[in-house]
Amino acid sequence: MELCTLTAHELLEKINKKEISFADILRSLQDRIKQVDPKVKAYVRVDGRNENNENGSCRDRFETCPYKGEQTSQSGFLKGLPISLKDNICTEGLNTECCSRILAGFKPPYDATVVKKLKEAGGAIFGLKTNMDEFAFGSSCENSAFGPTCNPWDIERVPGGSSGGSAAAVAADEAIWALGSDTGGSIRQPASFCGVVGLKPTYGRVSRFGLIAFASSLDQIGPFTKDVADSALLMKAIAGHDPSDSTSLDAPVPDYTASLTGDIKGLKIGVPKEYFSQGLDAEVKAIIDAAADKLRNLGAILTEVSLPHTEYAVPVYYIVATAEASSNLARFDGVQYGFRGLEGRNLIDMYMRTRGEAFGQEAKRRILLGTFVLSHGYYDAYYLRAQKVRTLIKKDFDDVFKQVDCLITPVSPTPAFKLGERVEDPLKMYLSDICTISANLAGVPAISLPCGFTKDGLPVGLQIMARPFAEETIFRAAHAYEQSTDWHKRRAKL
Numbered sequence: 001m002e003l004c005t006l007t008a009h010e011l012l013e014k015i016n017k018k019e020i021s022f023a024d025i026l027r028s029l030q031d032r033i034k035q036v037d038p039k040v041k042a043y044v045r046v047d048g049r050n051e052n053n054e055n056g057s058c059r060d061r062f063e064t065c066p067y068k069g070e071q072t073s074q075s076g077f078l079k080g081l082p083i084s085l086k087d088n089i090c091t092e093g094l095n096t097e098c099c100s101r102i103l104a105g106f107k108p109p110y111d112a113t114v115v116k117k118l119k120e121a122g123g124a125i126f127g128l129k130t131n132m133d134e135f136a137f138g139s140s141c142e143n144s145a146f147g148p149t150c151n152p153w154d155i156e157r158v159p160g161g162s163s164g165g166s167a168a169a170v171a172a173d174e175a176i177w178a179l180g181s182d183t184g185g186s187i188r189q190p191a192s193f194c195g196v197v198g199l200k201p202t203y204g205r206v207s208r209f210g211l212i213a214f215a216s217s218l219d220q221i222g223p224f225t226k227d228v229a230d231s232a233l234l235m236k237a238i239a240g241h242d243p244s245d246s247t248s249l250d251a252p253v254p255d256y257t258a259s260l261t262g263d264i265k266g267l268k269i270g271v272p273k274e275y276f277s278q279g280l281d282a283e284v285k286a287i288i289d290a291a292a293d294k295l296r297n298l299g300a301i302l303t304e305v306s307l308p309h310t311e312y313a314v315p316v317y318y319i320v321a322t323a324e325a326s327s328n329l330a331r332f333d334g335v336q337y338g339f340r341g342l343e344g345r346n347l348i349d350m351y352m353r354t355r356g357e358a359f360g361q362e363a364k365r366r367i368l369l370g371t372f373v374l375s376h377g378y379y380d381a382y383y384l385r386a387q388k389v390r391t392l393i394k395k396d397f398d399d400v401f402k403q404v405d406c407l408i409t410p411v412s413p414t415p416a417f418k419l420g421e422r423v424e425d426p427l428k429m430y431l432s433d434i435c436t437i438s439a440n441l442a443g444v445p446a447i448s449l450p451c452g453f454t455k456d457g458l459p460v461g462l463q464i465m466a467r468p469f470a471e472e473t474i475f476r477a478a479h480a481y482e483q484s485t486d487w488h489k490r491r492a493k494l
């Protein structure tokens with residue numbers, strides 16, 4: 001059995017029994033990356049340096065990147081297990097570029113808080129950086145300056161986005177587990193498309209310090225794993241208060257693993273009718289319905305509920321998120337770091353050349369949209385109104401969680417689509433985020449876990465959402481469901 005196919009908790013058990021060493025795990029991962037990454041293209045960097053420099057392929061270089069035991073404290077509970085990171089999570093001295101030309105060569109002078117916490121817990125960070133849509137703008141991983149990642153289940157299809165590289169790396173056993181970020185679905189949708197577990201924690205549960213910002217009121221970092229137990233374990237390592245992120249909650253982190261009881265008798269689950277309306281693929285609907293039946297058989301009490309403002313989520317999100325993005329991206333000007341355009345005639349000209357040449361099309365579209373909705377004369381009509389509707393969307397969740405403990409919905413209206421199918425049609429791409437973005441607007445936690453496959457062999461994810469800071473409820477329900485199925489054990493043939 002290949003070690004790279006195991007979950008983190010299975011590997012930890014073997015390490016603790018001294019059956020294997022972390023060098024064995026590393027060797028297995030190296031071989032796997034070399035074998036399948038040329039097809040999947042989940043990684044943009046494996047040792048902190050870019051692929052297209054004089055040293056040849058990034059996949060080969062991982063082999064020459066010696067395991068540095070001193071990088072980690074192997075006494076921590078993660079025992080030196082390697083973890084892969086989305087390219088927007090800062091790692092001290094190791095390139096972090098958001099898969100954008102404008103950040104080419106950027107080596108952060110500090111670690112993101114999640115990276116610091118992982119190191120303290122004994123996790124190993126090598127600079128294994130995964131592909132993403134530029135600045136996390138997208139749902140397909142096709143907006144990356146490095147080119148797209150392919151879905152391990154069908155390499156002609158997208159892995160989802162924006163954290164497509166992290167999802168594909170875990171699905172293809174090129175990573176034990178990985179971190180991504182989710183602003184409107186960027187962990188859950190790729191997890192669903194690739195058949196792995198992806199959690200967006202409650203806004204404020206995980207520090208955003210060192211996450212290169214897309215939309216600061218929506219962004220959260222979260223885990224991609226092969227099962228629910230690993231998701232709980234990784235949350236133990238990364239969650240918690242951080243004085244460097246004033247929006248992180250100052251409250252103790254529960255023992256998430258303790259919530260994996262397998263017992264959901266009497267758990268009240270709501271099924272919001274708005275998520276099952278037009279546009280939902282018939283096969284996806286049948287698979288989600290079957291998952292609902294399974295939960296009922298396990299003893300949960302299911303009722304239909306309503307989140308009446310769901311239809312406004314997409315327009316509200318694409319106003320709020322682009323407004324924040326346009327403001328966050330204003331700092332990339334070519335002066336201190338990253339790419340600089342050919343010398344301009346004056347400072348403004350230099351800014352224009354830098355930003356004009358280095359931002360991709362989708363980044364430019366979002367900067368323009370966001371600048372527009374914030375501009376004088378339009379602010380009240382768009383941005384302010386969107387904020388008001390956001391409050392109504394949040395209230396929908398407050399109301400519904402008075403009746404039920406959690407909600408189940410599809411993650412995406414369709415399974416993974418073909419590469420190139422939607423990238424020229426931004427509106428179509430945006431509309432496919434309908435099931436995931438409300439959780440970000442309301443700040444509630446949400447998971448995607450494998451719940452079946454289409455006739456074409458494409459994975460489908462089930463979304464479970466809960467009250468703010470009730471990740472334990474999500475883990476309890478997700479684990480009970482998972483343990484009664486074997487969807488999470490299936491592997492893509494590569």
Ligand code: GLN
Pocket residue numbers: 136137138139161162181182183184185186187214321433
């Ligand atoms: N697909 C959404 C967007 O393009 C969400 C992206 C994300 O969560 N980072 O904005």
